Amino acid sequence: MEKTMNLTIRVWRQKNRLDVGKFAEYKLANISEDSSFLEMLDILSEQLVADGHEPVAFDHDCREGICGMCSMTINGIPHGPESGTTACQLHMRHFHDGQTITIEPWRAKPFPVIKDLVVDRTPLDKIIQAGGFITARAGSAVDANAMPIAKGIADYAMDAAACIGCGACVAACPNASAMLFTGAKVAHMNSLPQGKAEKDRRTLAMVTTMDGEGFGGCTNIGECEAACPKSIPLDMIAHLNRDYAVAQMKNFFKPVA
Amino acid sequence: MNLDSKIPEGPLAQKWTSHKFNMKLVNPANRRKYNVIVVGSGLAGGAAAASLAEQGYNVSCFCYQDSPRRAHSIAAQGGINASKNYQNDGDSVHRLFYDTVKGGDYRAREANVYRLAEVSSDIIDQCVANGVPFAREYGGYLANRSFGGAQVSRTFYARGQTGQQLLLGAYSALSKQIGLGKVKMYNRHEMLDVVKVDGHAKGVIVRNMVTGEISRHAGDAVVIATGGYGNVFFLSTNAQGCNVTAAHRAYRRGAGMANPCYTQIHPTCIPVHGDQQSKLTLMSESLRNDGRVWAPKDKETAKKIREGKLDPNAVPDEERDYYLERKYPSFGNLAPRDISSRAAKEACDDGRGVATTGLGVFLDFRDAIKRDGQKAIEERYGNLFEMYQCITGDNPYETPMMIFPAVHYTMGGLWVDYNLQSTIPGMFVGGEANFSDHGANRLGASALMQGLADGYFVLPYTVGNYLGEQGVAAAGKVTADHPAFAEVEADVKSRIDKLMSIGGTESPRSFHKRLGNIMWEKCGMSRTKESLTAAIEEIQALRKEFWSNLKVVGDADSLNPELERAGRVADFMEFGEILCRDALMREESCGGHFRAEHQTDDGEAKRDDDNFAFVGVWEYKGDDVAPALHKEPLVYENIKLATRSYK
Ligand SMILES: Cc1cc2nc3c(=O)[nH]c(=O)nc-3n(C[C@H](O)[C@H](O)[C@H](O)COP(=O)(O)OP(=O)(O)OC[C@H]3O[C@@H](n4cnc5c(N)ncnc54)[C@H](O)[C@@H]3O)c2cc1C
Ligand code: SF4
Ligand code: FES
Numbered sequence: 001m002e003k004t005m006n007l008t009i010r011v012w013r014q015k016n017r018l019d020v021g022k023f024a025e026y027k028l029a030n031i032s033e034d035s036s037f038l039e040m041l042d043i044l045s046e047q048l049v050a051d052g053h054e055p056v057a058f059d060h061d062c063r064e065g066i067c068g069m070c071s072m073t074i075n076g077i078p079h080g081p082e083s084g085t086t087a088c089q090l091h092m093r094h095f096h097d098g099q100t101i102t103i104e105p106w107r108a109k110p111f112p113v114i115k116d117l118v119v120d121r122t123p124l125d126k127i128i129q130a131g132g133f134i135t136a137r138a139g140s141a142v143d144a145n146a147m148p149i150a151k152g153i154a155d156y157a158m159d160a161a162a163c164i165g166c167g168a169c170v171a172a173c174p175n176a177s178a179m180l181f182t183g184a185k186v187a188h189m190n191s192l193p194q195g196k197a198e199k200d201r202r203t204l205a206m207v208t209t210m211d212g213e214g215f216g217g218c219t220n221i222g223e224c225e226a227a228c229p230k231s232i233p234l235d236m237i238a239h240l241n242r243d244y245a246v247a248q249m250k251n252f253f254k255p256v257a
Numbered sequence: 258m259n260l261d262s263k264i265p266e267g268p269l270a271q272k273w274t275s276h277k278f279n280m281k282l283v284n285p286a287n288r289r290k291y292n293v294i295v296v297g298s299g300l301a302g303g304a305a306a307a308s309l310a311e312q313g314y315n316v317s318c319f320c321y322q323d324s325p326r327r328a329h330s331i332a333a334q335g336g337i338n339a340s341k342n343y344q345n346d347g348d349s350v351h352r353l354f355y356d357t358v359k360g361g362d363y364r365a366r367e368a369n370v371y372r373l374a375e376v377s378s379d380i381i382d383q384c385v386a387n388g389v390p391f392a393r394e395y396g397g398y399l400a401n402r403s404f405g406g407a408q409v410s411r412t413f414y415a416r417g418q419t420g421q422q423l424l425l426g427a428y429s430a431l432s433k434q435i436g437l438g439k440v441k442m443y444n445r446h447e448m449l450d451v452v453k454v455d456g457h458a459k460g461v462i463v464r465n466m467v468t469g470e471i472s473r474h475a476g477d478a479v480v481i482a483t484g485g486y487g488n489v490f491f492l493s494t495n496a497q498g499c500n501v502t503a504a505h506r507a508y509r510r511g512a513g514m515a516n517p518c519y520t521q522i523h524p525t526c527i528p529v530h531g532d533q534q535s536k537l538t539l540m541s542e543s544l545r546n547d548g549r550v551w552a553p554k555d556k557e558t559a560k561k562i563r564e565g566k567l568d569p570n571a572v573p574d575e576e577r578d579y580y581l582e583r584k585y586p587s588f589g590n591l592a593p594r595d596i597s598s599r600a601a602k603e604a605c606d607d608g609r610g611v612a613t614t615g616l617g618v619f620l621d622f623r624d625a626i627k628r629d630g631q632k633a634i635e636e637r638y639g640n641l642f643e644m645y646q647c648i649t650g651d652n653p654y655e656t657p658m659m660i661f662p663a664v665h666y667t668m669g670g671l672w673v674d675y676n677l678q679s680t681i682p683g684m685f686v687g688g689e690a691n692f693s694d695h696g697a698n699r700l701g702a703s704a705l706m707q708g709l710a711d712g713y714f715v716l717p718y719t720v721g722n723y724l725g726e727q728g729v730a731a732a733g734k735v736t737a738d739h740p741a742f743a744e745v746e747a748d749v750k751s752r753i754d755k756l757m758s759i760g761g762t763e764s765p766r767s768f769h770k771r772l773g774n775i776m777w778e779k780c781g782m783s784r785t786k787e788s789l790t791a792a793i794e795e796i797q798a799l800r801k802e803f804w805s806n807l808k809v810v811g812d813a814d815s816l817n818p819e820l821e822r823a824g825r826v827a828d829f830m831e832f833g834e835i836l837c838r839d840a841l842m843r844e845e846s847c848g849g850h851f852r853a854e855h856q857t858d859d860g861e862a863k864r865d866d867d868n869f870a871f872v873g874v875w876e877y878k879g880d881d882v883a884p885a886l887h888k889e890p891l892v893y894e895n896i897k898l899a900t901r902s903y904k
Contacts, residue, residue, distance in 0.1 A: 053810065067332065067496065115815065125324050125326075130436060141386035148393075154392070161390050161415075162421075
């Protein structure tokens with residue numbers, strides 16, 4: 001038989017960017033332990049709607065841990081207590097009857113709250129727009145097997161490319177640093193032979209944009225790695241620092257951009 | 258309705274090359290005078306927007322998520338096909354073409370499919386150049402696998418996240434163009450209607466989902482790449498926001514809707530756990546390479562398992578019905594998607610289903626683990642087993658997995674000609690939103706291929722050709738202050754007002770669930786004249802109820818997920834009826850469309866090539882008026898029609 005639980009949900013309510021916002025508390029009964037966390041929020045929404053209130057706004061789409069849209073801090077941890085799991089892949093069997101669950105939006109200066117749990121993460125897109133690409137116009141590519149890539153390098157690039165751009169790393173970091181996100185993209189592209197031509201330009205441009213968008217620096221706290229649903233390792237930040245130092249030096253002698 | 262498919266003259270293998278040569282070109286210096294609107298940022302839309310901008314056109318691109326990187330293409334796991342023949346196992350453009358037409362149960366257009374197979378190689382080249390980290394062998398060359406029962410290994414993949422990596426490739430190219438100012442990106446904007454001027458598509462009306470502002474956007478051409486309509490069934494493997502709104506609104510403005518009844522049901526999804534469920538999760542089809550599918554032979558046994566009184570491992574072999582192996586000895590557990598799905602439904606209809614709901618069958622790895630060892634299975638499927646355990650709480654190494662079919666992909670969509678132009682001139686449709694390449698059934702790993710083919714290699718040419726034909730004097734002539742824009746904008750606004758003001762008692766989600774239930778029960782894996790006739794009546798009644806008893810809380814001038822869903826459900830309600838009408842009209846079984854009246858003695862699909870070798874295209878005739886059916890005959894010059902057999 002499926003088990004159910006009764007819960008108290010403490011959730012952040014904020015009308016819009018300008019509103020100050022506050023926590024509201026709701027009771028939920030008979031939540032199946034097989035439900036996902038977001039299904040629990042769906043039920044809360046239906047309950048609020050039935051009472052004539054606005055449901056809690058939250059971002060979500062794929063609900064299978066890959067689009068990076070869901071974004072909420074659950075009991076103080078971005079994406080909740082299960083490691084390597086997005087909020088949408090978290091299931092209620094990890095909670096217990098009678099528990100109070102606190103849900104907040106990503107708290108980070110570069111991510112202003114739009115409404116309730118929904119924040120504006122476009123600064124992450126801006127970092128990519130600055131240099132997170134390998135220029136190869138459609139139609140200009142050589143045969144895919146023309147350039148062999150050692151499996152180790154391809155695997156490393158894939159590890160880095162697994163980032164879903166959710167921003168949990170930023171939310172977890174006391175400095176609101178986006179180094180893990182940026183490092184993952186830089187490591188992915190800079191390590192591939194195809195990405196070498198633009199390596200220095202890419203690194204400088206992305207870091208400059210990252211700073212310009214108001215993300216903080218990295219002070220090696222490591223909260224980002226712990227919160228990352230794709231377990232992107234801190235090594236990516238080291239990779240970024242290395243490539244950045246090299247690019248800066250080259251740029252000093254002969255501007256790369 | 259003019260259904261001229263505009264297939265170029267000449268031999269099949271020369272058509273695309275000669276067509277490209279005959280196209281009107283736009284001088285590079287003149288391209289910046291044109292604006293192209295691209296709705297959607299998935300593989301099709303993202304690649305098209307980036308490529309058109311690279312060519313020099315100004316592009317406006319729209320998506321409903323907070324970033325173009327989140328389009329649902331991201332969720333594809335398995336892989337992407339291409340006829341590279343890197344494995345030296347006999348693949349070729351012609352074989353991929355042939356497999357796709359056959360897999361589609363001979364309901365796709367030959368010339369389009371051939372072009373798809375032809376450009377498939379270029380796609381892999383392009384993706385690698387953009388930094389997509391495909392799986393590689395130790396020698397450094399690209400790895401391939403066989404997928405979805407194909408006889409050759411032509412599938413390229415990037416771990417279990419091929420879709421994400423391909424989309425990030427297109428997204429990075431798109432991002433570069435956004436950074437350069439060639440693409441203006443509109444995140445969190447939903448397209449709600451198309452604007453036509455003198456019969457040509459000249460723009461769209463969109464709603465800013467954060468502020469509620471309705472705005473007009475004019476362009477010289479419009480590309481719709483808004484994905485599939487699987488969510489008409491409520492539960493599907495699609496993302497929550499996937500919708501038919503863009504396509505359906507275009508249909509209401511005169512675009513033909515083709516083959517909506519062709520929907521694909523994927524056999525290996527995690528079963529529904531209860532009525533609180535919001536979506537279904539796909540488990541990669543590759544699991545069927547080693548897992549054996551079974552249901553108990555006996556209803557009593559099934560009942561005991563459902564009630565948790567019997568451990569499935571304790572059921573002896575002679576009491577298990579390995580029904581795929583029994584019915585299809587040569588393909589066994591690898592029988593195609595449509596066939597496997599129906600067989601699972603039959604077992605459950607027979608009262609032999611498992612899972613708490615009775616809607617599930619087993620996918621058992623016991624024998625594979627015995628044969629190859631747990632370690633080997635872990636290496637092959639470790640991440641999938643983890644995902645299964647994360648969702649269900651069961652450990653599939655110890656207790657057999659449970660699976661059930663779910664709606665996964667929609668082959669039907671807006672009708673397009675060879676140029677991917679709809680029946681509205683100037684409106685092009687790419688990716689899952691069009692009907693073009695998969696006939697009545699899509700092969701695994703072919704949707705990603707089609708999305709990128711359309712986006713990188715077809716639309717950039719055919720849209721340019723259209724713009725060239727219109728002439729540079731026409732560039733940017735129509736602006737958003739044209740009266741046609743005001744008219745459509747007023748329509749959009751009054752519809753929103755209407756949704757907001759009904760003041761009933763039932764939520765949009767509740768209506769969506771009820772619609773999905775009708776669709777799944779009466780127009781799902783097996784359809785009959787009775788079920789479809791009933792479905793149409795029920796949907797009409799539900800629609801009336803919707804417009805008189807809908808409750809939308811909040812307001813229209815801010816972020817309002819209830820209003821968003823209400824608008825989408827309203828369109829699904831109209832579209833669902835067309836889907837059922839199409840299924841009712843098609844008195845045959847083919848691919849994903851199974852009419853119980855049309856089956857062979859041993860329960861296999863029976864096609865009717867004499868009467869139904871055509872594309873069924875529906876034309877909007879007004880609210881509460883039946884749409885008109887038009888037919889585009891399918892002519893096969895290079896492939897002989899045959900009956901699919903997987904026995
Ligand atoms: C779980 C899953 C696994 C899959 N696995 C595979 C696989 O292994 N191999 C394979 O080949 N295929 C697979 N498919 C199918 C394939 O992923 C899709 O068919 C394909 O990616 C669709 O791409 P698209 O560009 O047409 O649409 P999408 O990627 O869905 O993009 C649609 C875009 O349109 C936008 N949009 C939609 N409506 C509106 C609107 N009204 N206004 C503004 N914007 C709008 C969205 O924001 C989005 O940007 C899978 C599908 C699913 C669901
Ligand atoms: S690094 Fe991890 S936490 Fe940060 S955006 Fe990427 S996936 Fe999210
Ligand atoms: S909703 Fe897509 S990752 Fe959570």
